[in-house]
Amino acid sequence: xxxxxxxxxxFLVSFGQDQGLKPMITISSYIDFIxxxxxAFGVVFEMPVVITLLSxxxxxxxxxxxxxxxxxxxxxxxxxxxxxxxxxxVNQSLMAGPLIVLYEVGIICxxxxxxxxAKAAATQEAAK
Numbered sequence: 360x361x362x363x364x365x366x367x368x369x370f371l372v373s374f375g376q377d378q379g380l381k382p383m384i385t386i387s388s389y390i391d392f393i394x395x396x397x398x399a400f401g402v403v404f405e406m407p408v409v410i411t412l413l414s415x416x417x418x419x420x421x422x423x424x425x426x427x428x429x430x431x432x433x434x435x436x437x438x439x440x441x442x443x444x445x446x447x448x449v450n451q452s453l454m455a456g457p458l459i460v461l462y463e464v465g466i467i468c469x470x471x472x473x474x475x476x477a478k479a480a481a482t483q484e485a486a487k
Contacts, residue, residue, distance in 0.1 A: 362453060363396070363400070363450060363453045363454070364393065364396060366445075366447075366449055366450055366453065367392075367396065367443070367444060367445050367450050368392075370445045370447055370449075370450070371392075371444070371445060372384070392444065395444075396444070399442040399443075399454075400454075400457075403438075403442070403454070403457065403458055403461065404457070404461060406458065406461040406462060406464075406465055407461055407464045407465040407468050409465070410424065410462070410465030410466070410468065410469055411465060411468040411469055411472055413469075414468075414469035414472050414473060415472050415476070419469070420469070420473070421466055421469040421470040421473055424462075424465070424466045424469060425466055428462075431459075431462050432459055432462075435455050435458035435459050435462065436451065436455045438454075438455075438458065439451045439452075439454035439455035439458060442454055
């Protein structure tokens with residue numbers, strides 16, 4: 360947040376100044392912007408948990424996630440474009456970068472959960 364918010368605020372405040380427009384920022388609009396931005400980043404950082412849960416439920420596999428990585432990167436950039444309030448590439452990349460890293464962390468967590476599940480199943484088979 361300390362990196363992204365200053366870029367976004369600078370862009371939004373400077374937008375249209377070359378046409379003679381002056382920004383009129385109120386405290387309520389600033390707080391609303393910061394809260395929505397923080398909420399968006401908070402939701403994004405839950406991605407590894409969601410991927411791990413989906414893997415535990417058997418809905419996705421780490422192999423499926425790894426095979427479709429290129430589509431996930433594209434979807435991450437689309438989500439970043441929707442969640443960032445500014446149309447510049449800097450803020451979109453600052454949102455998409457962590458999304459991609461979190462996707463990879465989710466794949467690693469899904470592999471760990473899959474190994475534990477396989478080890479538990481093998482132990483149960485050996486006990487029978």
